[in-house]
Every structure is written in structure tokens, then in C-alpha cells.
Amino acid sequence: MLEVTDLHVNYGAVNAVHGVSFAAAVGKITVVLGANGAGKSTSLRAVAGFHKPRSGSVVLDGETITGLPAHKVVRRGMALVPEGRKIFFPLSVEENLRIGGYTASRSKVEKTMGEVYDTFPILKDRRHSAAGLLSGGEQQMLAFGRALMSQPRLMLMDEPSMGLAPTMVETVMASVKGMVDKGIGILMVEQNADAALELADTVVVVTRGETVWTGTAAQARSDKKIVHAMLGEAALDDA
């Protein structure tokens, strides 16, 4: 269980985030929605340990981890899937996964890799190819698999649908659902409200650096006014 309360983060001289709160839990998908520049990514990155919050608290399973550096956050069971996937193209699929297993013991790496291959059979088929030869969707799954290698209870995702073809977005989102069914929790920042609302258990709307609305996906869909107001008219046109 992750609880983020009243987070304030400065980004350089800019006060990018002032009053963001949300929660995420194992077995659930929490989606943070908001327009470009609303402070979603900054909040997520502060939780992951890349920015030191100015104030506010980040509590993971009862322990306060506010401001803990990124390489220690991973060891507490929270893994980040960065924006743009950041795969090592020249390395093979399997080598990319192995880098993700850095914090795990050697004996566990093989076992976890087996589990990742069960979750993403496509990665097993292509485990010896260079990661740069994978399609965008496959690369996103590799980024998920790499994060799974640290055996997280919670996974933080920064815009997983970015740059993917619409059909690929569906496949990737289905794989997110698959991971949740296997018992991890997800906190996802997205601009693709359409795709994200399909999966979300909880929706958090962030505008200009503040959490302005929290509710279930069903509420968000039935109360379109709310999401429209936050994301602009185009966001939910075909929902």
C-alpha cells in the first residue's frame, strides 16, 4: 500500500507540484490523469526517488520513504517503468531483463525470469534477439518485464502508451491487467485517458500541480463533466 499525501516538488525554480495526493494498492490499478505539464510525471518521479519533495509524505506499507534515493526505493519493492521505455537496444532481450534483476539474488533471477517469460511469452520467443529489433509494444512489455525482475509489489508507470500504435496500446494495457491479476499493484500516469479508464480501479485527476478529483473509474466515466473539464473536450470524445 502506497500513500502519497500533500506532495510539494520544485522542478528547478518552478514549483511544479503543490498539493498532490494519491494512493495505490496491491492488486489495484490507480491512474493519474491530467493535461500535459500538470505535474503528473514530476509527482511520480518524486515518489520513485528522482526528485526530493519539498514537503509532503510518501508512505509505503507503513514506512515513510519520502526523499529516499531511487536505487533504494527499488529495494523497498517499488519499481519504475520510465517514460519512453529506455530499453538498451544493442543488448538482447534476456540481457535487458538481467539488468533489471540487479537487486535480486542470483538464484532468484532465473526463477523470476521464468515468471516474466510466463507473463510475456513473446519475450521468451525473442529472448536472444537484440532489443532494438522488437516492435514498440514488445519493447514496452520488455520494460515491464525488466521492472518485474526486481520483484516489486508496486509498479510505477510513466506514460506506457506513449508513441504506440492504437492496436498496440490495447495489447500493452491488456498485459498491464495480466500483471495485476498476478498480484502486483500499479500506479500509472497517462495522457491517453481512453485507454487508462478501461483498466483503472481508481482515477486521480491532477491539474496545475494539485490533485483536484479522486474517484472510481465508473464515477469518472459517468461524471464525464469532471474529466472533460480537466483534460479538455477531445480526451473522452469516443469514450
Place this chain on the structure above:
Amino acid sequence: MSTWYAMNVVLVQTTLTTLLLALSIQVPLRFGVFSFAGVGAFGIGGYGSAIAMVHLGWSTWPAVAFGAVVAGLVVFLLGLVVQRLTGLYMGMATIAFTLIVSVLAVNGGDLTGGAMGLYGALGEISVLQILLVVLLVVALLHLTELGGMGRRVDAVRDDPELANALGVDVVRYRQFSFLVSGLIGGLAGAITTLLRSTITPAEVNFHLVILALTAIVVGGSRSWVGALIGAVIFVWLPTWIGFLAEWERVAYGVIVAVAAIYLPLGVLGVAKDLWHRFRTREERARVAALAKES
């Protein structure tokens, strides 16, 4: 062979010490740190070992170890101070460090011998002994290029933020690269000094930065093999293009410029590409043969 060796023993020695100097610049680069502090370490190692011999009366190898350890510690501490700098700023700060070392040497009074330098520090060092030291250094560095360690070093260089997200303590890795750079640079300086019996402030200068950097750029920046190729080329090049007389420096410049533009991964990168192309052609031929059969 033996006459060739007798004629070229100095060049062989210089190749080995240049390799060490090049490695002291290459190690931080492989960790994504644009540091030239290895050249300053060369000066500290040189002066450290000469002082240990001349003033303290130590014998050769303890003096070399002393120079290398002092250089390693100083560069490690420098790393703690400048670790937040990146790119060009890191380059400038570490070059400044190198120049400070030579300024301190000029003003060191009797301890460093001032502008005249220190004399009479003649150690007993055989080529075989240098070779053993180099082999040890290279073997340890080779381990950092293999398997999980190699992948982590690549990650720290190519995408430090991602490496961090995967649990790698990037700051600690970079601090470590400063320590290693200092130790290797110090070794290079100490061995060079005790071979020649003398060191002067003028030797610890910008030209060593250029020598080390060009060796890596031309040879290859990602592996010790590249540093070896670069060291061999730049130590032996003057003897090969000696017939050019006063045009030698122009030829040197052209070679460096061409390598920087056309061989971004150095001679080693080109060799790897050719090998890869050869393998692909073989593979294609094999597949074509299989297709014909069926």
C-alpha cells in the same frame, strides 16, 4: 628479435606506461564521467614515488605503490568534490586539477625540486615487471567489461537515470571510477618517473591529456583493447612516419581528425563491425545453401 628488442626497449616501456595513462582516462569515460584527473594522478604518482625514493630512501616497488595509492586517494577525494558536475564542466574542473598539480610541483621547494624537478630517483624496473603490472590492471578492468558488471557499467554511462531506477547506485559507481582512475594514473606516473629517474613540472601538462584522449578516441573508448590499440599507434607512429620530418605533426593531426570523424568507436569499433559483417555474410551463405537444398 633480440637486437630489435634492444633497439626498441624504450618504446616498449613507453607503450606500456602510455597504455596505463590512457586507461586512467578511459575508466571514468566508461562510467560516463568526463574526467581527465588521471593525468593529474600521473603527476602525483610520479612525484610521490620520486619523493619516496629521494627523500625517504624507499626502494623501487614500495615507492611505486606509495605514489599510486596517494594518487588514488587524492583523485577519489577530488571525485567527491566535483561529482555533481557533468560534461564539459567536469572536463574543465579535472583539467584544472591537473594544472594545479604541476603548479604545486613548481612551488614545492626542496620537496618537489621546484621548476627543475626531482632527480636521482632511478628505480630498478624490468620490462617484464611492467608487463606484469599492466596484465594485472588489464585483467581487473576486463572483469568490469564482462557479464552483469559490464552491463551495469554500460547502463551507468548510457542512461544513469535508468540505472538508478533499476537499483544501481550510480553515484557510488562514479566515485569508484575516480578511485580506479587515480590508482592507474598514479601507477603510470610512478613507473614512468622511476624508469627515467626524473620528473619535472613541465611533464605533467596538457599534452598528456591530449595524448591519453587521442589514444582512446583513435583506439576505442569502450574497452581496454581500444586503449592498447591507441597506445601502440601513438607511441610507434613517430617511428613510422619519421620520414615525413617536419610534416610529422601535420600527419598526426590529420590521423586524429579522421579518426574522430569517421571512427567514432575507434579502430576497435571498426574491427568489431568488420567481424560482425563477416559473420552475417557467412550466416546468409549458410541460409542460402539450406534454401537451395529444400
